[in-house]
Amino acid sequence: MSARGPAPADGRPLPWLVPAVAMLALFYAVPVLDVARLAFSDATLVRAPEGWSLAALRALLADPALGQVLGTTLIFTAINVVALQVLGLAIALTVVRGEARGLRGMTAFRTLVLAAWVVPGIANGLIWQMLFDEAPYGTLNSMLGAVGLGPVAWLSDPNMALASATIANLWQGTAFSMIVFYAARRGIDPVLYEVAALDGASPWRTFRSITLPLLRTAIAVNTVLVSVQTLNTFDSILALTGGGPGRATEVLALFTFNTVFQNLDLAGGSVLALLLFAISMALAALVHGWLGRAPA
Template sequence: MDANNNMTINHAEKKRGSWRSSPLLWLIPLIAVLAFVFVYPIFQIVRLSFTDANLIDADFDYTINSYIRLFTLPGFYQMLSTTSFFVFFSVVFQLICGFFISLLIVQGEKFKIKGTVIVRTAVLVAWAVPGVIIGIIWNTMYNETDSGIFNYILSFIGMGPQPFLSDPLLSLLSVTIANIWRGTAFSMILIYAGLQTLPSDVIEAARIDGANAIQRLTRVILPILSPILLINLIIISIDTFNTFDMVMALTGGGPGRSTEVISLSIYNSIFNKFNMGEGTATAVVLLFINVMMTMVYLKVLGRKDK
């Protein structure tokens, strides 16, 4: 009996010791914080999207009318096309500009050209400035009178004041350009860090084998950087889909709804129309797009790693 009791006690002590040494014990506070600030808000948004809740009345009923109304609104598909244009061209040119700026900086450092630190700092300023401030700055630059910076420059070549913010197509293009300027810095940071880790012996071997600069770029550098480029693509795509502050300060979604992206539509539905059900339904659509896009990117990334 004593032997059995000792074995039971030892077994219990081992279980207690293994529990204490388990990393799960240290992860409990993190899991609790994530559940409170991430999982619970998502649950509430999904729940409210199936209601007719608003910011005026406390009472609401559960219904799917918010989704039906959302997908049948005349401006919904225009909003999706506007967001698609804004996201696609923003992401593509942020990647391209960030890559070439980082490549120029690396080459400048290689040849010890002065001013590379200044260039790096100047690009990073766009990343450090809040989106609202960026919207105000670009609003001043796009001013449609002769006092606007761009229109003042265009006046020297005989081009009259351009309706940068009052023409539907030009305003969407103007917002996209401002967002490209804003987001290029982040792409430059990631790609610059990736370029710093490139194995010099591989590039030197390609040079000895007779590969020119373009061949080294397309056949050596880009394949090595592909995981970093894909991660960068995921981050800036999600960030661009969620862009709200800069568009709000620059155009407010106008003229009309020509620059109303999904995130701005969520704000307008909830805080201007006081329609919580429709706004949260739009938020769920945005969440679904982000999740699906991330899953596709990660699946592609997984194939690259094999």
């Protein structure tokens, strides 16, 4: 006989789940279903749906810009996700090590990194637009010029513009990864590190055999989160380059925004939003399946 009596949900969990499911459906599923409905319509931003067809989907597939936009999105997302993890982890481990050694200023350092995270995307874009200014008096180019380097075509060269947008995104997004890894690293039992030290393990061996395996779940969660965040990034790019020059920095989220608000094409924008949703879900499933499994 159990020490406790039956819990309220034992045997009949459904009624207890209904409020949570209803709330989630209301705030998440209904908008997604509405977007799906609009994707098969002829709705524009100024006209309600009058008919239903696959025309918006066909138009999207026939759009020659889609390939370039997806390519840009892939490069932007891949570089950001990898770099965000590496930088976030590096900063988190530096802070933890600094704290373990009692170094002063670690809290200030952590706060400084976090400060970038709370800057709105639009402001982030504007800040970096000023820094990347290619005018003869532009900030970064002037600094480079002082040491005999540059000037760099930060925003006017199509390839460099994508690199600049990535730098701006990394500056802002690294703090989030740092928080995730910092929390996960603090959760690792310090005894493991003490044993490793007694065994004479090198820092690299300690990192490879203790830190990294025990951060596996955090890395999986963080990869999913920063992938989705990066895929949805459009505000900082909108302020930094507007997607230009040409379409050089136009990622899928910005392309969706432009489709709806430049061309007023709500149905087309809904198809793109669904595509973005599908890519995010696929990435999440992939990463969860790959990194999220418990080690055998």
